Amino acid sequence: MKSSINRKLILNILLFVVMIGVIVFVIRDSLGEIFAELGKTSLPVLLGVTALGLISQIIEGYTIKTIAGEFQPGFTIRDGFFASAYSTFYRVITFGTGSILSEVIYYHKKGLKYSEGTGTSALRMITYKIALMVWAFVFLIVKGDAIQAHISNGIFLVIAGIGVTLLIISTLLLLSLNINAQVFFVIICNRFLKRQKLRDGVDRLNEQIYSLRGAIKTFIRDRSAVLRVFCSNMGKLVVWYLLPYFILVQDYPEIDFFLTVALISFTVILGGVLPAPGGIGGFEFVYVLLFRNVVGRVDAVSSLLLYRYATYLLPFLIGMIYVLFNKQRQINHEIKAAKKEADS
Structure with a gap:
């Protein structure tokens, strides 16, 4: 028993040290430019941007709480707030590979079954994508000429981005709501995919679709919850879309409010569609491409x-503080347990 406690303690300490090392590496290499920009930003702008970021995080917490609360009534807005931060933290330190897994594990710790956690994560993504499409369509009507002026065939590309997003959502919903479609999908994949790695990927996707089916059936029974989640996603995007205007209006008081909001909406949609040269992220490439025509490249990069x-x-x-605090508390608990075991 004592050796088991000691092994667990040593393992947790090693994981804690490794985690600190990865955090330092990520902050220095991947996030260094953002920290450098923060150092040059005036205090009022920094406080305003931070406030908007926290507001969007709280709204996201409410969204997650509304979805997860269908499975676990005790799930709170605070739990949803930290669920988003928790998954973002692991997305950063695992370079995008551990986001969904960490989110599902977090939900499980809060009392959800793994299938319910997977369904909650998938529903969160689907409802967010729907809100993206709705806002992009609205701004395409209101400010379609703006995207056309800055990118050749811009309107067509935005429509294509909306179409791709709609296709992804429709496919997931079709496969999750129609068992025959899911069976057909698996048969086709098994027939044409011969590599075991690809088949394993299909199996994992199939499990997620199965979890999503149960989550959707539970979720759509409460139409009030569906409406609240849709509105909260729309609200979170409003806060996000206010950010470029709030940042740029300090130096460009004449800037068009609806233009900046429309451009960031188009950026989010196009970020996953347009190819990005030189290894630059799709979102970053499109953002600078659109906003440099309004405020110049330097200020576009700063606002980005x-x-x-x-x-x-x-x-x-926020996720880093949450994870490190809980890991430290876990280590302290195991140290006390080891001392207690040694004294007995």
């Missing part, structure tokens, strides 16, 4: 870094 701080770095930092 502040936008990334509010929507990406801030949740990461």
Whole structure:
């Protein structure tokens, strides 16, 4: 028993040290530019951007609480707030590979079954994508000429981005709501995919679709919850879309409010569609491409870094504090257990 406690303690300490090392590496290499920009930002702008980032995080907490609460009534907005930050933290330190898994594990710790956690994560993504499409369509009507002026065939590309997003959502919903479609999908994949790695990927996707089916059936029974989740996703995007205007209006008081909001909406949609040269992220490439025509490249890059701080770095930092605090508390508990075992 004593050796088991000691092994667990040593393992947790090693994981804690490794985690600290990865955090330092990520902050220095991957997030260094954002921290450098924060150092050059005036205090009022920094406080405003931070406030908007926290507001969007709280709204996201409410969204997750509304979905997860269908499975676990005791799930709170606070739990949802930290669920988002927790998954963002692991997405950063695992370079995108551990986001969904960490989110599902978090839900399980809060009393959800693994299948319910997977379904909650999938529903969160689907409802977010729907909100993205709705806002992009609205701004395409209101400010379609703006995207056309900055990118050749811009309207067509935005429509294509909306179409791709709609296709992804429709496919997931079709496979999850129609068992025959899911069976057909598996048969086709097994027939044409011969590599075991690809088949394993299909099996994992099949499990997620199965979990999503149960989650959707539970979720759509409460139409009030569906409406609340849709509205909260729309609200979170409103906060995100206010960020570029709030940042840029300090130096460009004449800037068009609806233009900046429309451009960031188009950026989010196009970020996953347009190819990005030189290894630059799709979102970053499109953001600078659109906003440089409004405020110049230098200020476009500066506003991008502040936008990334509010929507990406801030949740990461909150998640980092949450994870390190809980890991330290776990280590302290195991140290006390080891001392108690040694004294007995």
